[in-house]
Amino acid sequence: MQVHPDRSAQGPTAREQYTPGVQVTGLAAFLGASAFVAWLGAFATVSNVDGWYLGADKAPWSPPNWVFGPVWTLLYSAMAVAAWLVWRSRSPRSRPALTAYGVQLLLNLAWTPVFFGLYPAIGTAALWIALAIIAALIVAVTVTVLYFGPISRTAGLLLLPYISWLVFAASLNIWAALNN
Template identity: 35%
Template sequence: MNQKITKILMIVATCLCVGYFSGIITKESITTWYPTLIKPSFNPPNWVFAPVWTTLYILMGVAAGVVWNKMESDRINVRKGLQFFTIQLGLNLLWSFLFFGLKNPLLALIELTLLWLMIYETFMVFKRVDKMAAILLIPYLAWVSFAGILNAAIFWLNR
């Protein structure tokens, strides 16, 4: 298999693994704690989250793989972008632990702000390396923006 495709597939698989572990953290709370919360009218049904996140993890992985494949032509920005990408991926997993594992919407909201900023920084560096890779992160940035509003509303309604 082509080395470029292998790099993309490796990062997509890594992102999907993060999603899998987020799902493990989330699973119990989705049926026990989460239904007890007061949620805003714009809260999507639970079935929406898995396909949206799966799609986002795939797009994120493709974006990072495309950037990784530019290592020879722009080593500094590729390394910086992949470092930011790795940090945001860790923060992505941490949010699930804070919100669903610790059942702490306020702490999750604070962390989500850091996640959003790190996604934005990743987007900005990816844009310097490959514009299409950056564009692939826009749905993720939009969804995390929505998740922030939703998280804030849940915190506010349940304080």
């Protein structure tokens, strides 16, 4: 009896790889999903950054508002590439990893309208709810890194700046909740 090694642990063979066209389409889909989340979040941000947030008491370590757009653009791009790397691996572990990715993307989407959009309606309570969301988001991204890393080390590493930024953003959120 001949024993065959578990190919799933080794990754797909050349024959099982996605074609270049499918890979480009997959990358475009992940980039598009990230851009869509960013675009939806921008609706709540745009009207409120120059509204209530302009006069809000912000943490002394808050960067100028113009920093957030470029940073988030880089982070959303890195997130999309990381998810694409996991998807294209065709690993049997990709499904739970991409599910974790989807959960964190939904939490990411939820934070912006709660923090920026709900504050005018319910005040400081919105900032505390947003803090709970960002705490859950940090946990979800950490879980995603733990799923991504064994499939693609690069994918796991691409999410580490995102976690760092989320922890930084959580510190800004805490300050805002305590001082507004």
